[in-house]
Amino acid sequence: MAEPAVDAVLDLRGSEGDCGDTALQLVRRALQSVAPGGRLRVTTDVAEHVFTVRAWSRKTGRRIVAEEAVAGATTLTVEQRSDA
Amino acid sequence: MSEYAHPEVLVSTAWVSEHQNDPAVRLLEVDYDPSGAYELGHLAGAALVDWKRDINDQVRRDVLSRADMEQLMGRLGVSADTTLVLYGDMRNWFAAFALWTFQIYGHGDVRLMNGGRRKWAEEGRPMTEDVPAFTPTTYRARGADLGIRATHQMVRGLVGSADVSLVDVRSPAEYRGEISTPAEYPNEGAQRAGHIPGAVSIPWAEAIRDDDTFKPADELRALYAGKGVTPDRTVVTYCRIGERSSHTWFVLKWLLGYPVVANYDGSWSEWGNSVGAPIEK
Structure with a gap:
């Protein structure tokens, strides 16, 4: 796929x-560079x-627009807010 | 395989699941960043303990005062005989710090959930955003037990002592003085990098398995004894602000039963800023 x-x-x-940084701090920081409607792909091997x-x-x-778990790791695609 | 010296201080996620509605048990989630943890979901029945707000003095650098401890426990509906079960974000570091703090003020039965929030989530156990309410109590804390807390002056006096083990639980790069403080924590910065003279490097994570639960007693004993940290010595643990080191303090004090173990919560953010403090690299 x-x-x-x-x-x-x-x-x-x-x-x-x-x-x-905590995981969420890293996500927040990464999203700062993503324009409204843009997407961030996050990969982790931690369920938390x-x-x-x-x-x-x-x-x-x-929005989480895609999520896939492969070989112990999960990849989530986060869509930035349109008003961000 | 030998047991932990004090197995009662550690509870499993399964035990917690069975005691979530036990009125004798108070579940407390201790977070460094509640907005990224408790506020997104927590164990049903668990109250939030915000490390920065609830465990630290709000003016000077110090743990909470005895009066603040009494107010906190009272607000959480805790009595002297309540079993406190702590867990939290950031690999259970701040939960361990809170356990250490609550023991300073003499709470009798305080335990750590093995593996913390991460283990609970890994097992797919339920979380909720519901915030529990408790009937306030009048809580009386004991005077501070300073036997489990090391100060800068105490550590200065211990440097070079033949029967003392200083345990640096930071990363090897921090120990070697290659890095001091991550840029994201400017308030934990230090003027100088390195380690306290004579300290041995045993990073905190060497005490846990992949699922964040503690290694068996035999492995832990071998780990620390292999670096010369044995029960016959006075042991002081430290990191940058005293939270990772409280995790290792918990291992040595309660899981292995070492008789004299203190956590130096001033840690590198104090030592590395102190004029004239000896440093090794």
């Missing part, structure tokens, strides 16, 4: 090991991150 076109990518695998990205996107008016 072809992956949807995206404007930015973020790989969370290996993050949160050394007291740096999947929950966080889904819940935060829903609460802040962003």
